[in-house]
Amino acid sequence: xxxxxxxxxxxxxxxxxxxxxxxxxxxxxxxxxxxxxxxxxxxxxxxxxxxxxxxxxxxxxxxxxxxxxxxxxxxxxxxxxxxxxxxxxxxxxxxxxxxxxxxxxxxxxxxxxxxxxxxxxxxxxxxxxxxxxxxxxxxxxxxxxxxxxxxxxxxxxxxxxxxxxxxxxxxxxxxxxxxxxxxxxxxxxxxxxxxxxxxxxxxxxxxxxxxxxxxxxxxxxxxxxxxxxxxxxxxxxxxxxxxxxxxxxxxxxxxxxxxxxxxxxxxxxxxxxxxxxxxxxxxxxxxxxxxxxxxxxxxxxxxxxxxxxxxxxx
Amino acid sequence: xxxxxxxxxxxxxxxxxxxxxxxxxxxxxxxxxxxxxxxxxxxxxxxxxxxxxxxxxxxxxxxxxxxxxxxxxxxxxxxxxxxxxxxxxxxxxxxxxxxxxxxxxxxxxxxxxxxxxxxxxxxxxxxxxxxxxxxxxxxxxxxxxxxxxxxxxxxxxxxxxxxxxxxxxxxxxxxxxxxxxxxxxxxxxxxxxxxxxxxxxxxxxxxxxxxxxxxxxxxxxxxxxxxxxxxxxxxxxxxxxxxxxxxxx
Numbered sequence: 001x002x003x004x005x006x007x008x009x010x011x012x013x014x015x016x017x018x019x020x021x022x023x024x025x026x027x028x029x030x031x032x033x034x035x036x037x038x039x040x041x042x043x044x045x046x047x048x049x050x051x052x053x054x055x056x057x058x059x060x061x062x063x064x065x066x067x068x069x070x071x072x073x074x075x076x077x078x079x080x081x082x083x084x085x086x087x088x089x090x091x092x093x094x095x096x097x098x099x100x101x102x103x104x105x106x107x108x109x110x111x112x113x114x115x116x117x118x119x120x121x122x123x124x125x126x127x128x129x130x131x132x133x134x135x136x137x138x139x140x141x142x143x144x145x146x147x148x149x150x151x152x153x154x155x156x157x158x159x160x161x162x163x164x165x166x167x168x169x170x171x172x173x174x175x176x177x178x179x180x181x182x183x184x185x186x187x188x189x190x191x192x193x194x195x196x197x198x199x200x201x202x203x204x205x206x207x208x209x210x211x212x213x214x215x216x217x218x219x220x221x222x223x224x225x226x227x228x229x230x231x232x233x234x235x236x237x238x239x240x241x242x243x244x245x246x247x248x249x250x251x252x253x254x255x256x257x258x259x260x261x262x263x264x265x266x267x268x269x270x271x272x273x274x275x276x277x278x279x280x281x282x283x284x285x286x287x288x289x290x291x292x293x294x295x296x297x298x299x300x301x302x303x304x305x306x307x308x309x310x311x312x313x314x
Numbered sequence: 315x316x317x318x319x320x321x322x323x324x325x326x327x328x329x330x331x332x333x334x335x336x337x338x339x340x341x342x343x344x345x346x347x348x349x350x351x352x353x354x355x356x357x358x359x360x361x362x363x364x365x366x367x368x369x370x371x372x373x374x375x376x377x378x379x380x381x382x383x384x385x386x387x388x389x390x391x392x393x394x395x396x397x398x399x400x401x402x403x404x405x406x407x408x409x410x411x412x413x414x415x416x417x418x419x420x421x422x423x424x425x426x427x428x429x430x431x432x433x434x435x436x437x438x439x440x441x442x443x444x445x446x447x448x449x450x451x452x453x454x455x456x457x458x459x460x461x462x463x464x465x466x467x468x469x470x471x472x473x474x475x476x477x478x479x480x481x482x483x484x485x486x487x488x489x490x491x492x493x494x495x496x497x498x499x500x501x502x503x504x505x506x507x508x509x510x511x512x513x514x515x516x517x518x519x520x521x522x523x524x525x526x527x528x529x530x531x532x533x534x535x536x537x538x539x540x541x542x543x544x545x546x547x548x549x550x551x552x553x554x555x556x557x558x559x560x561x562x563x
Binding site: 011071072073076094095096098099100101102103105106107109110111112113114115124129130131132133134135136138139140141144176178179180181183184185186187195199223231234235240241242247248250255256266273277278279281290291292293294295296298299304307308311312 | 326331333341408409410432437441443444445446451454469472473474475476479480481482492493494527529530531533535536544547551553554556560563
């Protein structure tokens, strides 16, 4: 039996879908017995949601006022205190997990496996390096607890329909006061979350202005899609930073990805190579994005995008 | 604060298209252009700006690696670091051991801030800053896109998936920096000449009393599964038809 603890990601009220993706990865390990831990100021709703993930044994909760916001320095000692009962502790490769898990690993005196793409054996995994230009097979030491982040774009969402028991856990550790959460500035949007949307449309520098990005938003709303952008478009100020897709932005795997006015730098392609179908619209027929696109259209986005929106809204 | 320590990792240049060796033993690095990890360059730029604003006295650039990493440290000195330390190792160190090296140096130098890139573009691990903060028992502010020093604290804007998060940390602290924090300065020729006279100390891993951690071993390397080039359509009507054909709209 392999006891695995997954640290749930949430925003204080809702469970993030990254948690169910971590469950899929954990389930790929032979003899997995999976617990999910929810650390929050109010655990009930989040824990109830986690309990519905199929294939988990228990949901543990740690309810403390200090856990109101996800501050790695505060969460890490609690996760480390719980790790003693487990052979594996997993978190998602989102900014939440990437911030938290290495701190947990260091408290436990072990290294971490980042961005698990596939499970090859009990301690053997594949992970991307060099912006995904190479895949390395790694083996973690078998005699220590294994801390890892799960590359969420590589794993399906575990099914719902479970009813795991919810138990309060004790992680009584002294928590630091040297780090204080001030606030979150979020570009409010009713569109689907970029990292979990089934369809994503993304725009590049060729849009030319923030105003022209409206063409992209109109297409997204017609399709019910999430919206992403290339680094060039973000750097040019056409849209918010959190829309960036690529090596240093978000790594996504939607069923349909429509890249518009994006040339396709390696760092961008890294973020989309697991998409089901890639569509590219670009003026430049030689753009590298066409080398990976399943369907390509060489044309001017200023006419093609409204035309596409119009055709799809019928 | 007195001192800021900045980590500079020598990596394959950002613009190089990396190739896996045909025998799967690693990535081809022979004859390939090497540079400072771009995120580390941004960390150094920010440290220099903090010093130039009068909030720190000294910026120390640190690299861990072979003697070749002196090149990257000289570049860091030319950018404006006051002195440099090369921790000489003849093999790739794992992230936890690297964090232990920085902890030892931070303690020895009594650093007020350690600034690192949010990830190195070779291993893409994104671990060292967080591990260092844990070992040092100090705050971490990862993925920073805004840093302001206010007395004994730093206010840091972090690029997180949900948007821009602001936290306040007591110093000393560890900050890992993201792309949009700043635009690193260009090095001018006179600065390169001046940098040759700045101190660059070389120390051995054993001098720091650092024990290497149990390693995650790298067994084999392979190129990623390639995506095939698909079809080109002539117009929007063709695109819509192709999407419908695949059942996607």
